[in-house]
Amino acid sequence: MSFVYEVGGTIAGAVLCGTDGRRGFLHHLAVQPEHQRRGVGRTLATRALGALAEAGLDKAHLMVLPSNTAARQFWKALGWVERTDVVLMSRTKRTAVALFQGITRGIRLARSVSVRSGTLPPWP
Numbered sequence: 001m002s003f004v005y006e007v008g009g010t011i012a013g014a015v016l017c018g019t020d021g022r023r024g025f026l027h028h029l030a031v032q033p034e035h036q037r038r039g040v041g042r043t044l045a046t047r048a049l050g051a052l053a054e055a056g057l058d059k060a061h062l063m064v065l066p067s068n069t070a071a072r073q074f075w076k077a078l079g080w081v082e083r084t085d086v087v088l089m090s091r092t093k094r095t096a097v098a099l100f101q102g103i104t105r106g107i108r109l110a111r112s113v114s115v116r117s118g119t120l121p122p123w124p
């Protein structure tokens with residue numbers, strides 16, 4: 001489902017596409033600046049969608065930054081529709097670690113308070 005587009009033995013563009021078995025996901029598509037606006041992006045995107053269709057998948061998603069107006073115009077030209085009914089949620093390892101450390105610290109403090117006094121201190 002992922003392809004490269006070669007011109008004269010060099011890679012002019014590439015698409016990274018995959019699936020979770022239910023939907024297709026176009027993770028990345030990029031065309032070298034000197035090969036842009038020659039149909040390379042369209043060819044790669046169409047080929048990836050063709051591979052998804054061959055696998056029985058008729059729907060695909062991708063993410064694009066709001067500021068990337070060129071890409072947004074490109075995808076719209078290929079028939080993709082922008083959605084406002086889904087929310088993208090992300091989480092980094094650092095956030096997860098900080099959250100975990102915060103929770104375990106809170107548990108430690110709560111235990112030390114309850115062991116020492118036997119009652120919870122008044123809410124400050």
Ligand SMILES: CC(C)(COP(=O)(O)OP(=O)(O)OC[C@H]1O[C@@H](n2cnc3c(N)ncnc32)[C@H](O)[C@@H]1OP(=O)(O)O)[C@@H](O)C(=O)NCCC(=O)NCCS
Pocket residue numbers: 029030031032035036037038039040041042043062063064065068069070071073074075077078
């Ligand atoms: C977006 C990108 C992949 C397009 O690849 P491309 O090979 O230049 O696109 P194509 O030549 O196949 O263009 C197909 C159509 O999309 C539209 N399009 C493409 N680039 C466009 C641009 N910069 N501005 C407006 N419309 C554009 C046009 O309608 C075009 O048809 P036309 O050339 O006949 O007018 C390429 O610009 C790129 O690699 N950008 C940087 C990486 C990136 O942003 N990737 C997408 C992340 S979601």
